[in-house]
Amino acid sequence: MHVCIFGGTTEGRLLSEFLSELNIKVDLHIATEYGEQFVRDLKNANVHQSRLDKQQMIELFENNDFDCVVDATHPFAKIVSQNIREAAGYCSLKYYRIIREAYKNEYPIYFECVEDIVSYLNDTKGNILLTTGSKDLDKFTGVIDYDKRIFVRILPMEDSLKRAIELGYSNKNIICMQGSFSEELNAAMINSIDAKFLVTKESAASGGFEEKINACIKTNINCLVLKMAEEEGITLKKFREIIRGSI
Incomplete structure (x- = not known):
């Protein structure tokens, strides 16, 4: 074969x-x-x-x-x-x-598209840990004061870092790391940047999705999830x- x-x-x-x-x-x-x-x-x-x-x-x-x-x-x-x-x-x-068989949990707030998440965040205050990757970084510039509020966690790739900087994200708010991340490490990041929101994409438990949700529960912050299309x-x-x- x-x-x-x-x-x-x-x-x-x-x-x-x-x-x-x-x-x-x-x-x-x-x-x-x-x-x-x-x-x-x-x-x-x-x-x-x-x-x-x-x-x-x-x-x-x-x-x-x-x-x-x-x-x-x-x-x-x-x-x-x-x-x-x-x-x-x-x-x-x-x-x-x-x-992928998505991990289901009732804790997060689910959204159909990035634009809906941006709209939701514009009615809130507080720092944001953005973990959706580099592809949609341009759309999240629609968040008011995104350069101050949003901390982006992206893969340690030169083109991803360059894209984040060119889009106006603050250098000090860019975290380049390879996952998956444990619940403890997610919680530590949330606490270190004083995040009130974590934004992620719906995924399987094996992709670190469960650990993100549990970290949000542990730190008592909102978990905003972009739904995976059926x-x-x-x-x-x-x-x-x-x-x-x-x-």
């Missing part, structure tokens, strides 16, 4: 490791150099660090004899998922979408079962 995987996510790495152990050939495509460092030593796996558009994906599929393509990209990378799905369909290639697909566990049944 020869499987093409998209996703520098935990799911992408775990799938690549699983297939590698079964001696199944894998081509893993990830978007960033940062994510590449976690999958360099996989056997039977070719790791490609690049961003492909739909046409480039079609060319990739046409020039390789893949048995299937697996979309293990981040739940919020909607355009990338759409491109993979459409390119696979164009090439009549079997497509699997790996979905989508069709299969879990990591189900895909493993499919592969085991086909070999």
Whole structure:
């Protein structure tokens, strides 16, 4: 078998490791150099660090004899998922979408979009620990006094740091760290910056989402969550079962 995987996510790495152990050939495509460092030593796996558009994906599929393509990209990378799905369909290639089973908790306040979170924060006072990553930093500049109120926690990548600075976030309010973070470390950060709000994206418990919520409960601050869109697909566990049944 020869499987093409998209996703520098935990799911992408775990799938690549699983297939590698079964001696199944894998081509893993990830978007960033940062994510590449976690999958360099996989056997039977070719790791490609690049961003492909739909046409480039079609060319990739046409020039390789893949048995299937697996979309293990981040739940919020909607355009990338759409491109993979459409390119696979164009090439009549079997497509699997790996979905995360979100950790459910009644404590947070859930929002449908970033703009709703910004609107909510503009009716409040107090510091904000923003943990949604660098992609939506531009949208959060809509928060009044964002350069003073918002402390951003982003990956230790040069382009992410540069983006935050160019958007006007205060240097002293930028935290560059690799997670996942424990409940204790989240709570320590919240207390150190005197945060009244933590903003995050809905995710699986394995992604550190549960620890963020528990830290908010522990420190008695509001947890604001951007909801993960519902989508069709299969879990990591189900895909493993499919592969085991086909070999």
